[in-house]
Amino acid sequence: xxIGRVVGSVVSTxxxxxxxxxxxxxxQVHNHENKPVDQYxxxxxxxxxxxxxMVLYATGSSARQTEITEGRPIDAVIMAIVDSWDLGGAxxxxxxx
Amino acid sequence: xxIGRVVGSVVSTxxxxxxxxxxxxxxQVHNHENKPVDQYxxxxxxxxxxxxxMVLYATGSSARQTEITEGRPIDAVIMAIVDSWDLGGAxxxxxxx
Amino acid sequence: xxIGRVVGSVVSTxxxxxxxxxxxxxxQVHNHENKPVDQYxxxxxxxxxxxxxMVLYATGSSARQTEITEGRPIDAVIMAIVDSWDLGGAxxxxxxx
Amino acid sequence: xxIGRVVGSVVSTxxxxxxxxxxxxxxQVHNHENKPVDQYxxxxxxxxxxxxxMVLYATGSSARQTEITEGRPIDAVIMAIVDSWDLGGAxxxxxxx
Amino acid sequence: xxIGRVVGSVVSTxxxxxxxxxxxxxxQVHNHENKPVDQYxxxxxxxxxxxxxMVLYATGSSARQTEITEGRPIDAVIMAIVDSWDLGGAxxxxxxx
Numbered sequence: 001x002x003i004g005r006v007v008g009s010v011v012s013t014x015x016x017x018x019x020x021x022x023x024x025x026x027x028q029v030h031n032h033e034n035k036p037v038d039q040y041x042x043x044x045x046x047x048x049x050x051x052x053x054m055v056l057y058a059t060g061s062s063a064r065q066t067e068i069t070e071g072r073p074i075d076a077v078i079m080a081i082v083d084s085w086d087l088g089g090a091x092x093x094x095x096x097x
Numbered sequence: 098x099x100i101g102r103v104v105g106s107v108v109s110t111x112x113x114x115x116x117x118x119x120x121x122x123x124x125q126v127h128n129h130e131n132k133p134v135d136q137y138x139x140x141x142x143x144x145x146x147x148x149x150x151m152v153l154y155a156t157g158s159s160a161r162q163t164e165i166t167e168g169r170p171i172d173a174v175i176m177a178i179v180d181s182w183d184l185g186g187a188x189x190x191x192x193x194x
Numbered sequence: 195x196x197i198g199r200v201v202g203s204v205v206s207t208x209x210x211x212x213x214x215x216x217x218x219x220x221x222q223v224h225n226h227e228n229k230p231v232d233q234y235x236x237x238x239x240x241x242x243x244x245x246x247x248m249v250l251y252a253t254g255s256s257a258r259q260t261e262i263t264e265g266r267p268i269d270a271v272i273m274a275i276v277d278s279w280d281l282g283g284a285x286x287x288x289x290x291x
Numbered sequence: 292x293x294i295g296r297v298v299g300s301v302v303s304t305x306x307x308x309x310x311x312x313x314x315x316x317x318x319q320v321h322n323h324e325n326k327p328v329d330q331y332x333x334x335x336x337x338x339x340x341x342x343x344x345m346v347l348y349a350t351g352s353s354a355r356q357t358e359i360t361e362g363r364p365i366d367a368v369i370m371a372i373v374d375s376w377d378l379g380g381a382x383x384x385x386x387x388x
Numbered sequence: 389x390x391i392g393r394v395v396g397s398v399v400s401t402x403x404x405x406x407x408x409x410x411x412x413x414x415x416q417v418h419n420h421e422n423k424p425v426d427q428y429x430x431x432x433x434x435x436x437x438x439x440x441x442m443v444l445y446a447t448g449s450s451a452r453q454t455e456i457t458e459g460r461p462i463d464a465v466i467m468a469i470v471d472s473w474d475l476g477g478a479x480x481x482x483x484x485x
Contacts, residue, residue: 001315001332001333001334001365001366001367002331002332002333003301003333007129007184007185008129008183008184008185008189009182009183010100010153010177010179010181010182011179011180011181011182012153012177012178012179012180013178013180014144014145014177014178015144015153015176015177015178016143016144016163016176016177018162018163019176019177024098024153024177026129026182026184028129031329031331032298032299032317032319032331038128040099040128040129041098041099042098042099042100042153043098046307046364047305047306047307048305051185056301056303056306056315056333058364058365058366059366060157060158060159060351060352060366061157061158061159061255061351061352061355061449062351062352062355062364062365062366063159063364063366064158064159064162065309065355065362065363065364065365066307066309066364069364071162072159072162073143073155073159073160073162073163073174073176074098074155074159074162075098075155075156075157075159075160076098077364079306079307079310079364080301080303080305080306080307080310080315081303081304081305081306082301082302082303083302083303083304084301084302085299085300085301085302085317086299086300087298087299087317088298088299088342089342092299104226104281104282105226105279105280105281105282105286106279106280107197107250107274107276107278107279108276108277108278108279109250109274109275109276109277110275110277111241111242111274111275112241112250112273112274112275113240113241113260113273113274115259115260116273116274121195121250121274123226123279123281125226135225137196137225137226138195138196139195139196139197139250140195148282148283156254157254157256158254158255158256158352158449160256161255161256161259168259169256169259170240170252170256170257170259170260170263170271170273171195171252171256171259172195172252172253172254172256172257173195201420201475201476202420202473202475202476202480203473203474204391204468204470204472204473205470205471205472205473206444206468206469206470206471207469208435208436208468208469209435209444209467209468209469210434210435210467210468212453212454213467213468218389218444218468220420220473220475222420232419234390234419234420235389235390236389236390236391236444237389245476254448254449254450255352255448255449255450257450258449258450258453265453266450266453267434267446267450267451267452267453267454267457267465267467268389268446268450268453269389269446269447269448269450269451270389292412292429292430292431292462292463292464293428293429293430294398322426322428323395323396323414323416323428337404337461338402338403338404339402347398347400347403347412347430349461349462349463350463351448351449351463352448352449352452353448353449353451353452353460353461353462353463354461354463356406356452356459356460356461356462357404357406357461368461370403370404370407370461371398371400371402371403371404371407371412372400372401372402372403373398373399373400374399374400375398375399376396376397376398376399376414377396377397378395378396378414379395379396379439380439383396
């Protein structure tokens with residue numbers, strides 16, 4: 001998994017029917033020191049993430065192991081909202097700070 | 098998933114029989130700010146995308162989760178046509194603008 | 195899928211028995227403008243591709259969706275020989291030109 | 292698999308229920324000469340790894356082949372703690388040195 | 389698949405039980421012109437490869453399609469020892485030269 005920030009969302013009317021009702025969020029990838037890197041992904045939300053949330057996303061077939069994504073043409077899923085993380089014992093990010 | 102623009106198509110006569118009738122489109126990948134990046138993919142179309150359309154594509158085994166691609170040697174599928182997307186509340190792309 | 199050109203082949207005697215009789219071709223990846231890029235792959239041939247042919251190859255589990263590769267430790271397959279492709283309506287490559 | 296060092300951990304309360312009780316560790320990837328490279332991954336721990344441990348992690352569907360990760364939306368797993376490795380007969384890393 | 393050279397091995401005592409008895413080799417990736425590139429992988433050996441051998445390795449779920457790796461948390465397998473390869477009709481590598 002990688003860490004990212006929800007920065008936007010995608011609207012699509014004409015799509016595979018298995019995508020019906022799935023929220024498509026744009027995630028800006030961050031590195032482990034919480035700096036944005038030059039990479040993004042469009043991921044389906046399975047945890048009711050909102051704009052600005054730091055999240056974890058999984059890719060590939062692992063992205064289809066949630067109730068919301070199973071059996072669907074989805075290769076990235078947000079499966080956790082990050083509360084905090086540390087590096088070498090020092091807090092890097094704290095949601096409620 | 099990543100966002101891209103349909104910029105061309107590939108013609109192939111000699112191919113695995115499971116590809117018969119599948120439309121092979123060339124997608125130029127865009128970043129989330131809608132700038133083309135130095136990456137492309139040839140994806141099978143499952144939503145009747147046309148030249149110039151902004152689309153979402155899925156890769157890997159997830160690309161085989163549509164009726165059109167199931168069980169076939171296809172590792173990328175266009176599964177949605179993008180109407181619009183926003184970043185930080187600001188519209189980045191609008192199909193009908 | 196990506197486009198590439200068949201530039202060579204690999205010979206191996208000691209290999210997993212499931213590779214017996216599978217032709218291992220070296221594919222130089224090209225970009226969508228038909229320029230070779232700094233990337234190659236060794237792919238199993240499923241369409242009787244020959245030296246110099248422009249081909250499409252699929253990777254990952256999708257590479258195991260042909261009769262020739264099913265259930266085998268193969269992560270890349272040539273599943274189509276490219277006749278031609280276009281970008282923005284202009285022909286980029288034409289096999290029979 | 293790649294080699295990495297456990298440098299931190301991620302806390303998440305709101306997450307897919309299948310992640311309940313899974314420890315999320317931040318792994319800084321190292322190259323084979325034991326230099327950290329500009330890449331990290333958040334992986335689920337299956338071997339009780341601790342801070343500073345050098346580990347091996349597997350990605351993709353292979354990350355779901357442990358008891359702890361099976362059937363879950365997890366695309367990276369720590370499946371071994373590294374004791375030592377050598378290059379060209381010379382020891383590069385030795386845990387107990 | 390990619391071509392690489394076996395340059396070392398990894399020792400691990402504490403690991404997922406499904407890795408028991410599997411040999412973990414460090415493979416330095418080479419390009420198709422036989423130059424080492426800045427990439428390595430730790431792969432399980434399925435063909436009794438030894439130090440210095442040029443090998444082919446497969447990744448992802450395809451790495452689990454050998455008897456030695458099936459159902460295990462392994463995302464890279466050495467599935468062939470390379471005898472030779474050619475580019476444009478010219479020999480690039482010959483094991484027995």
